[in-house]
Amino acid sequence: MTVQHDVIIVGGGGAGLRAAIAVAETDPSLSVAVVSKVYPMRSHTVSAEGGAAGAIAADDSLDEHAYDTISGSDWLADQDAVEAFVREAPEELLRLEHWGCPWSREPDGTVAVRPFGGMRKERTWFAADKTGFHMLHTLFQTSLKFPPVTRYDEWFVSKLLVDEGRVAGVVAIELMSGRIETLLGRSVILATGGAGRVFPFTTNAAIKTGDGMALAYRAGVPLKDLEFVQYHPTGLPFTGILITEAARAEGGWLLNKDGYRYLQDYDLGQPTEQPVLRSMELGPRDRVSQAFVGEVEKGRAADSPYGPVTYLDLRHLGAKVIDTKLPFVRELCRKYEKIDPVTDLIPIRPVVHYSMGGVHTDIDGATPLPGLYAAGEVACVSINGANRLGSNSLPELLVFGARAGVAAARHAAQTEPLAGPAVEAQAADEHRRLAQDLLGRRDGTERLADIREQLQHTMEGSAGIYRDGSSLAKAAGALRELQERAGSATIDDPSRTFNTELTSALELSAMLDVAECVVHSALRREESRGAHQRTDFPARNDDKFLAHSVATRDPDGVPHVSYLPVTITRWPPGERIYGR
Amino acid sequence: MEERITLQVARYRPEQESKPTFEEYEVPLREEWAVLDGLNYVKDRLDGTLSYRWSCRMGICGSCGMTVNGEPVLTCAAFLSDFAPGPVRVEPLRNFPVIRDLVIEMTDFVHKLGRVKPWIVADDEAPPEGAHGEYLQTPEELEEYHQYSMCINCMLCYSACPVYGLDQSFVGPAAIALAQRYNMDSRDAGNALRMAELSGHDGVWGCTFVGECTSACPKGVDPAGAIQRYKVTAATEAAKSLLLPRAAEK
Numbered sequence: 068m069t070v071q072h073d074v075i076i077v078g079g080g081g082a083g084l085r086a087a088i089a090v091a092e093t094d095p096s097l098s099v100a101v102v103s104k105v106y107p108m109r110s111h112t113v114s115a116e117g118g119a120a121g122a123i124a125a126d127d128s129l130d131e132h133a134y135d136t137i138s139g140s141d142w143l144a145d146q147d148a149v150e151a152f153v154r155e156a157p158e159e160l161l162r163l164e165h166w167g168c169p170w171s172r173e174p175d176g177t178v179a180v181r182p183f184g185g186m187r188k189e190r191t192w193f194a195a196d197k198t199g200f201h202m203l204h205t206l207f208q209t210s211l212k213f214p215p216v217t218r219y220d221e222w223f224v225s226k227l228l229v230d231e232g233r234v235a236g237v238v239a240i241e242l243m244s245g246r247i248e249t250l251l252g253r254s255v256i257l258a259t260g261g262a263g264r265v266f267p268f269t270t271n272a273a274i275k276t277g278d279g280m281a282l283a284y285r286a287g288v289p290l291k292d293l294e295f296v297q298y299h300p301t302g303l304p305f306t307g308i309l310i311t312e313a314a315r316a317e318g319g320w321l322l323n324k325d326g327y328r329y330l331q332d333y334d335l336g337q338p339t340e341q342p343v344l345r346s347m348e349l350g351p352r353d354r355v356s357q358a359f360v361g362e363v364e365k366g367r368a369a370d371s372p373y374g375p376v377t378y379l380d381l382r383h384l385g386a387k388v389i390d391t392k393l394p395f396v397r398e399l400c401r402k403y404e405k406i407d408p409v410t411d412l413i414p415i416r417p418v419v420h421y422s423m424g425g426v427h428t429d430i431d432g433a434t435p436l437p438g439l440y441a442a443g444e445v446a447c448v449s450i451n452g453a454n455r456l457g458s459n460s461l462p463e464l465l466v467f468g469a470r471a472g473v474a475a476a477r478h479a480a481q482t483e484p485l486a487g488p489a490v491e492a493q494a495a496d497e498h499r500r501l502a503q504d505l506l507g508r509r510d511g512t513e514r515l516a517d518i519r520e521q522l523q524h525t526m527e528g529s530a531g532i533y534r535d536g537s538s539l540a541k542a543a544g545a546l547r548e549l550q551e552r553a554g555s556a557t558i559d560d561p562s563r564t565f566n567t568e569l570t571s572a573l574e575l576s577a578m579l580d581v582a583e584c585v586v587h588s589a590l591r592r593e594e595s596r597g598a599h600q601r602t603d604f605p606a607r608n609d610d611k612f613l614a615h616s617v618a619t620r621d622p623d624g625v626p627h628v629s630y631l632p633v634t635i636t637r638w639p640p641g642e643r644i645y646g647r
Numbered sequence: 648m649e650e651r652i653t654l655q656v657a658r659y660r661p662e663q664e665s666k667p668t669f670e671e672y673e674v675p676l677r678e679e680w681a682v683l684d685g686l687n688y689v690k691d692r693l694d695g696t697l698s699y700r701w702s703c704r705m706g707i708c709g710s711c712g713m714t715v716n717g718e719p720v721l722t723c724a725a726f727l728s729d730f731a732p733g734p735v736r737v738e739p740l741r742n743f744p745v746i747r748d749l750v751i752e753m754t755d756f757v758h759k760l761g762r763v764k765p766w767i768v769a770d771d772e773a774p775p776e777g778a779h780g781e782y783l784q785t786p787e788e789l790e791e792y793h794q795y796s797m798c799i800n801c802m803l804c805y806s807a808c809p810v811y812g813l814d815q816s817f818v819g820p821a822a823i824a825l826a827q828r829y830n831m832d833s834r835d836a837g838n839a840l841r842m843a844e845l846s847g848h849d850g851v852w853g854c855t856f857v858g859e860c861t862s863a864c865p866k867g868v869d870p871a872g873a874i875q876r877y878k879v880t881a882a883t884e885a886a887k888s889l890l891l892p893r894a895a896e897k
Contacts, residue, residue, distance in 0.1 A: 176783030
């Protein structure tokens with residue numbers, strides 16, 4: 068069976084829903100499909116906590132937000148994209164306000180802003196410490212008033228259809244029934260989020276398996292800057308649950324096992340009672356996570372059953388501030404660590420959090436494949452460069468979700484649908500692969516979960532906070548072998564009805580593709596920049612690597628890495644200075 | 648030898664069984680493990696055919712609601728050690744059709760969310776007046792509806808609701824709380840639009856106020872309170888419309 072839409076959006080999180088509304092508002096005559104492997108309110112945007120940056124304070128300016136973002140990115144961000152981003156972020160956040168987002172307020176009723184890491188002014192809008200949750204639910208609820216938006220909830224997209232050099236639609240499987248369907252569309256927007264699950268210890272939800280990145284990669288679209296993987300400095304041991312940076316913005320301290328505020332030893336400034344912007348605990352995430360490794364090496368971290376930890380100290384903030392500004396932090400600590408941050412230190416360790424890289428797009432979310440767009444964490448515009456600042460990802464998914472929606476709508480209005488025999492043949496092949504090859508593969512010898520664990524172990528061992536050439540080269544070989552083995556692993560479940568073993572197999576295959584691109588891009592980048600730190604090349608090298616890496620798929624399936632220039636408009640590369 | 652605990656897991660594979668059965672699995676009993684970690688152990692190590700929903704494993708995405716030892720809970724926030732020595736009986740949420748194993752059908756629930764018009768209906772006579780173009784809303788005004796905005800759509804309240812159990816046409820606790828979340832928002836003027844759904848045949852009057860929804864809620868939302876509060880509004884509006892036929896339209 069085949070259905071037709073004008074714009075197909077893959078993913079129903081913040082970027083996907085924002086894009087859907089943008090399409091509906093741009094041209095109400097267009098039919099929009101939101102195809103998501105989970106119900107939209109389950110999407111991972113829901114887990115974002117601390118806030119969304121947009122310069123509105125009287126003492127703030129767009130240029131300062133741009134500078135913070137660019138220096139935070141270690142000068143790898145494209146400055147034209149950053150300028151558009153900082154300009155449109157406040158407008159988008161305001162739009163969310165009009166749609167009902169319960170932003171925290173000042174006593175006079177205006178929107179409140181809080182400090183955040185790497186930001187020199189207070190500009191982070193927040194809804195207590197459940198900002199992503201409130202944004203996602205606001206977007207979902209608002210999307211319900213647009214009749215042109217048709218949702219395909221719990222449909223898994225397994226392939227992009229491409230013909231005559233442009234995108235023609237997708238093949239997807241409805242989980243509830245096992246029905247496989249071809250959805251034809253003139254434009255397709257990828258909004259599937261990140262790929263944190265390629266690592267074993269991550270804040271990312273189970274669904275963050277890099278599906279959209281892999282869909283694009285297999286369709287010949289480059290993945291950009293994938294070696295830049297953000298470690299968030301404060302995750303709970305064992306679960307990897309995120310403790311928001313807002314905890315430090317409100318005045319929390321990072322202590323080693325001796326109770327010492329260790330960031331002062333890592334060129335991040337001197338400790339003060341009150342938080343100082345762009346200093347100490349309000350430094351950027353890459354530098355703060357790297358300092359943790361330094362403490363471990365000096366023997367100043369504490370031991371825990373899940374490896375070394377340091378501590379986040381919120382006790383001096385008191386119950387009132389914690390309950391007003393950080394209620395979710397208290398709830399999570401009580402539930403998952405059986406401690407109370409009002410009286411106890413919170414054990415923490417850096418945890419994989421965000422993919423700076425993603426599908427290569429221009430400033431309108433357009434990929435090099437006509438008709439294909441991407442927005443949000445799946446995409447790399449790039450505003451984040453080598454290190455994203457906390458609270459830039461939520462406005463990013465709004466700004467570029469909206470831009471991609473508008474661009475995709477215009478493209479759809481100007482193009483004829485593609486539905487020739489070549490598209491039909493591709494779709495038929497994919498139907499056959501899903502229904503026969505995968506559902507019938509019960510004779511393998513290995514379990515999917517075992518291969519997934521080995522993949523994650525390989526990534527942690529080679530592509531963590533510090534990397535080196537020989538571990539990365541070894542990992543590249545190991546991943547190749549895992550690709551082979553994954554292709555013949557057993558799929559226990561032959562059922563058509565809500566078969567989560569089948570989706571695990573599809574996800575694992577996406578994770579392996581993304582992991583290979585991360586490792587190959589990291590291996591080729593022989594310098595240290597932002598979140599990519601090579602012990603064998605410890606300095607930044609602007610002569611050779613002030614450039615975006617782009618990984619494309621070779622005919623034999625291996626990533627091929629090349630480079631594109633970075634767009635510099637007004638801020639020439641300089642030293643990143645924090646706390647001095 | 649590591650301590651273990653038995654999970655008795657409801658299985659239902661419509662292609663091979665006409666009604667649900669139980670299967671037993673032994674999983675490690677570890678201090679930090681939630682019931683969900685036990686299920687993941689089963690899926691990864693013992694039986695790949697088990698189906699269930701989960702994602703964030705931090706109690707915010709609302710995916711992993713199930714019935715554990717008879718109670719509706721989020722399995723990522725219910726710990727195995729609290730059920731030791733076991734066995735732990737894991738079943739799908741009640742009051743919903745079961746698609747497969749622990750996966751229930753939620754289309755009716757999602758449809759109901761949309762029926763209460765959960766979006767801001769702007770009041771054209773009161774445009775935003777903040778310096779940045781925002782609606783002004785004091786912390787006290789935010790507090791009015793804030794708890795109703797905390798619903799994660801996990802559906803534990805529908806699973807606990809005896810009225811919904813008997814009559815699926817009842818719009819139900821989370822959808823009513825969601826309507827109230829907007830009705831009580833100072834930026835909204837959509838009260839009248841939502842009235843037909845809320846005070847109609849399948850609306851608030853069906854609730855017999857047993858309060859099970861509020862006790863089941865893992866996020867401190869008080870749907871029962873929302874429903875009682877709306878009954879007062881609806882009764883007042885009904886009285887007004889009898890006395891002053893046009894007053895209720897505003």
